Amino acid sequence: MLARAMCGIVGYVGTREATPILLAGLRRLEYRGYDSAGIAVCNGEQAHLVRCQGKLAALEKLLAEKSPVGAYGIGHTRWATHGRPSDENAHPHKAGPISVVHNGIVENHVELRERLIASGRVFSSQTDTEVLAHLIDEALQAGAASLVEAVRAALRQVTGAYAIAVLSDRSPNVLVAAKNASPLVLGLGKGEMFIASDAPAILEQTRDMLFLEDGDIAELDHSGARITDLDGNPVVRKPRTVTWTAGQAEKAGYPHFMLKEIHEQPRAVTDTLAGRLLPDSNDAVLEDQEVTPLPSRVVILACGTSYHAGLVGKFLIENIARIPCEVDLASEFRYREPVVGSRDLVVGISQSGETADTLAAVKEARARGARTFAICNVVDSAIPRASDLVLYTRAGPEIGVASTKCFTAQLAALTLLAIHLGRRNGALAGVAATELVAELMQIPHKMSETLKETGDLKALARKYQNVRDFLFLGRGPNYPIALEGALKLKEISYIHAEGYAAGEMKHGPIALIGDGLPVVIIATRGKGYDKVLSNLAEVRAREGQVIAVATKGDTAILDQCEDVLWVPDAPPLLQPMLTVLPLQLLAYAVALARGNDVDQPRNLAKSVTVE
Ligand code: F6R
Numbered sequence: 001m002l003a004r005a006m007c008g009i010v011g012y013v014g015t016r017e018a019t020p021i022l023l024a025g026l027r028r029l030e031y032r033g034y035d036s037a038g039i040a041v042c043n044g045e046q047a048h049l050v051r052c053q054g055k056l057a058a059l060e061k062l063l064a065e066k067s068p069v070g071a072y073g074i075g076h077t078r079w080a081t082h083g084r085p086s087d088e089n090a091h092p093h094k095a096g097p098i099s100v101v102h103n104g105i106v107e108n109h110v111e112l113r114e115r116l117i118a119s120g121r122v123f124s125s126q127t128d129t130e131v132l133a134h135l136i137d138e139a140l141q142a143g144a145a146s147l148v149e150a151v152r153a154a155l156r157q158v159t160g161a162y163a164i165a166v167l168s169d170r171s172p173n174v175l176v177a178a179k180n181a182s183p184l185v186l187g188l189g190k191g192e193m194f195i196a197s198d199a200p201a202i203l204e205q206t207r208d209m210l211f212l213e214d215g216d217i218a219e220l221d222h223s224g225a226r227i228t229d230l231d232g233n234p235v236v237r238k239p240r241t242v243t244w245t246a247g248q249a250e251k252a253g254y255p256h257f258m259l260k261e262i263h264e265q266p267r268a269v270t271d272t273l274a275g276r277l278l279p280d281s282n283d284a285v286l287e288d289q290e291v292t293p294l295p296s297r298v299v300i301l302a303c304g305t306s307y308h309a310g311l312v313g314k315f316l317i318e319n320i321a322r323i324p325c326e327v328d329l330a331s332e333f334r335y336r337e338p339v340v341g342s343r344d345l346v347v348g349i350s351q352s353g354e355t356a357d358t359l360a361a362v363k364e365a366r367a368r369g370a371r372t373f374a375i376c377n378v379v380d381s382a383i384p385r386a387s388d389l390v391l392y393t394r395a396g397p398e399i400g401v402a403s404t405k406c407f408t409a410q411l412a413a414l415t416l417l418a419i420h421l422g423r424r425n426g427a428l429a430g431v432a433a434t435e436l437v438a439e440l441m442q443i444p445h446k447m448s449e450t451l452k453e454t455g456d457l458k459a460l461a462r463k464y465q466n467v468r469d470f471l472f473l474g475r476g477p478n479y480p481i482a483l484e485g486a487l488k489l490k491e492i493s494y495i496h497a498e499g500y501a502a503g504e505m506k507h508g509p510i511a512l513i514g515d516g517l518p519v520v521i522i523a524t525r526g527k528g529y530d531k532v533l534s535n536l537a538e539v540r541a542r543e544g545q546v547i548a549v550a551t552k553g554d555t556a557i558l559d560q561c562e563d564v565l566w567v568p569d570a571p572p573l574l575q576p577m578l579t580v581l582p583l584q585l586l587a588y589a590v591a592l593a594r595g596n597d598v599d600q601p602r603n604l605a606k607s608v609t610v611e
Contacts, residue, residue, distance in 0.1 A: 007103035008032035008077040010201050011165040013175045014192025014222045018073035025201035026077050033079030036090035040099035041073030044172040047099045051090035074165040076101035080379030083126030095133035097169035102129040104161035104182040107275040147171040148219040165195045175220045179212040186210040193220045200249035210239045256598045258400030266444040268405040271394035272412040282433035284419035289389045295345035298325040301361040302349035305403040309410035311480035312576045321421035330361035346370040351406035353381025375413045377406050400599045404584050411577050446568040454582045461589035470497040474522035481576050485583030492591035492601045502535045513544040525551040526572035
């Protein structure tokens with residue numbers, strides 16, 4: 001199971017004061033989310049909630065003024081997915097006696113919320129989590145025999161991913177935790193129990209841990225945990241002693257955040273598609289937004305890796321929706337007297353949502369009358385705030401400076417946008433729609449397969465770690481991946497690398513080839529495959545060393561290259577979500593072999609808020 005980096009949860013039940021224990025845990029979890037935080041602590045009468053927008057320091061300040069007293073409680077640090085970061089949207093969420101913290105996405109929250117509102121319930125936040133609090137309270141009012149019984153009844157109505165911790169004012173010294181597709185671990189103390197999204201939060205308290213599995217529900221008190229499934233059948237899970245340091249545990253055992261984030265990509269794409277890709281109708285919904293009127297042109301604006309995602313977006317939008325699409329570097333667009341207007345949809349793509357050039361370009365387009373659409377990973381950051389419409393990638397916080405999981409999540413978001421537009425203008429219909437949606441559903445699985453198959457690339461990195469230059473070639477939707485592969489390599493390994501459209505090789509770069517220059521060629525099956533093979537032969541004929549990214553089973557390619565990195569077969573438009581993975585791993589392995597600081601490469605910052 002891959003770690004899901006989105007929000008952090010802690011819980012404590014025992015005999016000590018809960019507040020300092022929860023706070024210590026949240027400090028260790030802040031890397032999982034940091035736009036708001038909160039705790040609920042109960043002294044057996046009524047839970048006391050303290051929560052606020054902002055980093056944990058803001059919560060600590062509030063708690064320094066008045067710290068809730070009690071020996072059981074839950075806490076949360078948030079990375080927004082539904083509802084902007086605000087005091088009201090901060091967890092825990094309360095309904096009647098129930099307080100809940102949640103990590104994940106309740107996919108059917110809209111229907112559930114409508115039903116609950118129709119039955120007279122009042123909501124005080126925009127989150128999907130508040131739905132869970134109401135469902136549990138409703139189950140209790142309907143006669144559920146215990147808190148754990150009520151949680152079971154609630155979860156049976158929910159689809160999606162969750163890790164939750166729940167307390168009730170009326171069930172003293174009891175916590176309930178449940179997990180499906182989001183991580184959750186129990187810490188076993190002496191006369192006390194802990195809950196956490198992952199081990200680092202509670203390592204200071206105990207090393208004896210019990211990792212819950214999907215479908216598990218645990219009822220905890222100071223003496224231990226009873227684990228059952230959704231139907232109440234007992235489940236046995238074996239505790240284990242964790243030997244990681246807190247630092248290692250933060251990275252889920254990976255040596256670097258970048259490697260962890262590379263491996264989180266299947267999850268990031270799954271989450272970005274969740275609830276938006278509709279396999280029953282072969283459609284895509286953009287939350288409750290509609291791009292109306294349909295644009296006559298799409299203009300994508302972005303920088304760096306997000307710009308490369310935009311270049312893939314052009315293929316997706318033009319092929320799937322048959323709408324002309326241009327892609328521009330935000331830093332160029334804003335100073336160019338651009339021609340945009342009311343019939344254009346201007347899409348700003350940004351991981352951070354704060355990139356100064358992209359923000360200025362989006363504002364410029366809006367001032368000229370264009371409708372603006374943000375694809376962004378940070379909820380309520382500057383670019384979404386400056387845009388008319390927004391689609392959030394749900395990659396979770398990206399800590400490694402080199403962007404990886406946000407890139408593939410951006411590709412997933414762009415595919416949703418293309419399907420949405422194509423369905424509305426009729427360009428995508430019938431079998432083509434069915435096939436595309438079915439293939440897209442397969443992508444996260446194929447991504448996992450690719451990561452597994454590629455492995456650590458240490459041997460390949462040793463071979464090339466001392467070269468001066470690298471060339472990356474690709475065609476069609478894989479041309480932007482050649483650019484991205486080169487960018488990844490240069491930014492963390494500091495080796496000069498260039499990405500080129502394979503067809504352009506003969507117009508200049510071919511002069512570079514010779515003396516064993518490594519050339520990475522994306523040569524996957526599909527349109528243009530034969531042409532790429534000719535490029536490959538041209539490189540070989542000039543003593544270049546070819547590292548091919550090829551379709552699994554394409555044995556014919558084996559004797560034409562030095563090394564092959566395999567990806568599963570997929571339609572060309574969806575291949576970029578696969579072909580980029582071995583290139584990220586290659587950059588990582590080469591940087592590591594050269595002894596570089598992979599997570600914080602020289603001269604770079606995570607968010608570029610200057611021009
Ligand atoms: C490369 C990288 C940068 C960013 C660029 C735009 O790994 O991270 O090239 O992609 O600075 O940043 P965002 O997406 O935050 O606008």
